[in-house]
Amino acid sequence: xxxxxxRGTRDFTPAQLLKRDFIFDTIKxxxxxxxxxxxxxxxxxxxxxxxGKYGEEGDQLIxxxxxxGDFLLEPKNKNIExxxxxxxxxxPFISEKALRYDLTVPFARFVVMNxxxxxxxxxxxxxxxxxxxxxxxxxxxxxxxxxxxxVVGTDSLLCEAEIVLMIHEVMQHLGxxxxxxxINNRKILxxxxxxxxxxGKETDICTAIDKIxxxxxxxxxxxxxxxxxxxxxxxxxxxxxxxxxxNSEILYFLKSALQNSTIGTKGIDEVExxxxxxxxxxxxxxxxxxxxxxxxxxxxxxxxxxxxxALDVQMGSISGGGRYDNLTGLFGLDGVSGVGxxxxxxxxxxxxxxxxxxxxxxxxxxxILLTHFDVASMNYGMKIVANLRSxxxxxxxxxxxxxxxxxxxxxxxxSIPFVAVVGxxxxxxxxxxxxxxxxxxxxxxxxxxxxxYLQLK
RNA sequence: GAGGUCGUAGCUCAGCUGGUUAGAGCGCCUGAUUGUGGUUCAGGAGGCCAUGGGUUCGAAUCCCAUCUUCCUCACCA
Numbered sequence: 001x002x003x004x005x006x007r008g009t010r011d012f013t014p015a016q017l018l019k020r021d022f023i024f025d026t027i028k029x030x031x032x033x034x035x036x037x038x039x040x041x042x043x044x045x046x047x048x049x050x051x052g053k054y055g056e057e058g059d060q061l062i063x064x065x066x067x068x069g070d071f072l073l074e075p076k077n078k079n080i081e082x083x084x085x086x087x088x089x090x091x092p093f094i095s096e097k098a099l100r101y102d103l104t105v106p107f108a109r110f111v112v113m114n115x116x117x118x119x120x121x122x123x124x125x126x127x128x129x130x131x132x133x134x135x136x137x138x139x140x141x142x143x144x145x146x147x148x149x150x151v152v153g154t155d156s157l158l159c160e161a162e163i164v165l166m167i168h169e170v171m172q173h174l175g176x177x178x179x180x181x182x183i184n185n186r187k188i189l190x191x192x193x194x195x196x197x198x199x200g201k202e203t204d205i206c207t208a209i210d211k212i213x214x215x216x217x218x219x220x221x222x223x224x225x226x227x228x229x230x231x232x233x234x235x236x237x238x239x240x241x242x243x244x245x246x247n248s249e250i251l252y253f254l255k256s257a258l259q260n261s262t263i264g265t266k267g268i269d270e271v272e273x274x275x276x277x278x279x280x281x282x283x284x285x286x287x288x289x290x291x292x293x294x295x296x297x298x299x300x301x302x303x304x305x306x307x308x309x310a311l312d313v314q315m316g317s318i319s320g321g322g323r324y325d326n327l328t329g330l331f332g333l334d335g336v337s338g339v340g341x342x343x344x345x346x347x348x349x350x351x352x353x354x355x356x357x358x359x360x361x362x363x364x365x366x367x368i369l370l371t372h373f374d375v376a377s378m379n380y381g382m383k384i385v386a387n388l389r390s391x392x393x394x395x396x397x398x399x400x401x402x403x404x405x406x407x408x409x410x411x412x413x414x415s416i417p418f419v420a421v422v423g424x425x426x427x428x429x430x431x432x433x434x435x436x437x438x439x440x441x442x443x444x445x446x447x448x449x450x451x452x453y454l455q456l457k
Numbered sequence: 458g459a460g461g462u463c464g465u466a467g468c469u470c471a472g473c474u475g476g477u478u479a480g481a482g483c484g485c486c487u488g489a490u491u492g493u494g495g496u497u498c499a500g501g502a503g504g505c506c507a508u509g510g511g512u513u514c515g516a517a518u519c520c521c522a523u524c525u526u527c528c529u530c531a532c533c534a
Contacts, residue, residue: 002505004507055532058532102534132532134533137527137528138528144534145534315534317533320534342534344534347534371492403491404492408493408494409493419494421492435493440494
């Protein structure tokens with residue numbers, strides 16, 4: 001049998017995982033610094049928890065898990081009837097569980113189920129894989145990691161500001177400097193819709209104007225028309241979504257353009273307040289840009305929406321998020337507003353690989369390899385390795401007796417920076433021959449001084 | 458979900474309009490060097506040509522299907 005991998009999934013080698021860990025660690029460090037605590041949720045959820053949360057498109061992209069048992073036994077015998085069955089009606093009989101599609105909805109479920117044990121505002125981070133039955137492409141996988149940070153139980157816009165700060169800091173630490181952090185507010189989009197007299201057509205308008213970067217103003221006009229937006233509405237919409245300027249110019253313009261919309265005005269105030277809070281934190285973030293055409297597909301966002309793009313690489317967004325006022329309400333707990341951000345690790349990885357941003361030093365797990373010639377020197381070496389490990393040095397010993405050449409080749413292939421050689425002479429003198437694999441320099445070192453030697457070099 | 462595209466050694470790829478035994482570079486293994494890697498030299502191994510069918514005297518090459526890769530649309534991290 002020939003081994004294969006399901007479409008859109010990948011194996012990861014140690015070298016790749018080392019690099020991915022670097023991303024995890026960087027993000028985790030920032031999350032912790034902003035006082036988010038970790039949680040995990042199960043790989044699978046009850047299907048009912050997930051369906052209806054991501055729009056119709058999202059429902060199709062959820063990986064469903066087949067029920068156990070011989071559920072098709074009856075229909076199997078009457079195949080023709082089975083073909084006439086509506087698959088949507090059949091679904092409950094063959095599937096009631098599904099793989100996580102993102103981390104936000106399971107988190108909302110978690111909050112509702114654990115409401116008595118957590119104190120609000122609750123800040124959590126979560127780093128786990130998610131699955132989407134999408135068609136794979138570059139930067140698009142069926143199994144990938146998300147790193148989420150959310151705070152629920154407060155509608156303070158300070159949280160939005162902190163999210164922007166976290167995005168900024170994570171990207172700085174990863175070395176992805178040339179980015180754009182786009183921010184918008186669903187309430188502004190509602191306001192625009194209201195002004196245009198197309199209330200209720202919000203989804204159509206949002207998905208159309210979201211594409212303005214790609215298809216241009218003419219394309220958007222065409223798409224709006226095809227989606228049944230009247231010409232009068234379009235005429236009102238276009239100058240608004242096509243307005244260009246810096247953040248304060250956009251806010252100034254919107255204030256007059258949306259002055260007759262209560263909700264729109266509220267959205268503008270919110271964005272302004274977020275910018276003000278960021279200012280108060282004393283951080284200047286030039287990458288932050290208000291973008292009125294940013295809509296984002298997920299249906300649960302109600303306030304701020306974020307998206308991060310790396311400008312040096314052709315790639316979809318590497319991070320996205322926003323405020324959702326009533327996600328927990330779907331599970332029976334009202335009045336818990338939340339806001340969060342999600343980093344797409346795979347895309348960040350691909351970008352860093354392309355831009356050569358991974359630090360060079362981090363490519364080996366062990367610091368030193370102990371080599372030997374026979375059983376006696378191997379035994380002698382095991383004690384040395386144990387000592388190094390108890391001093392928190394990642395050390396390994398070649399696990400079988402073989403030619404010294406082979407052991408050196410192993411160290412070289414794994415980029416282990418130091419090799420200690422132990423033979424008869426060394427055992428007699430309580431020393432090791434310690435070689436720096438980078439410089440080629442080799443010294444006789446007392447076996448109790450290895451630690452000092454390593455720290456010196 | 459709609460359309461297109463790719464698949465030959467571990468990797469990157471050559472292989473002509475079907476015609477002997479499918480090649481190269483790099484990597485890998487062995488030796489030169491029985492206590493020293495990364496350089497050099499000599500030698501060697503490694504292929505169900507993605508998978509399954511079909512056309513043909515003959516298929517890596519042509520046809521069909523499946524799987525996979527990448528791309529555009531849609532959607533997203």
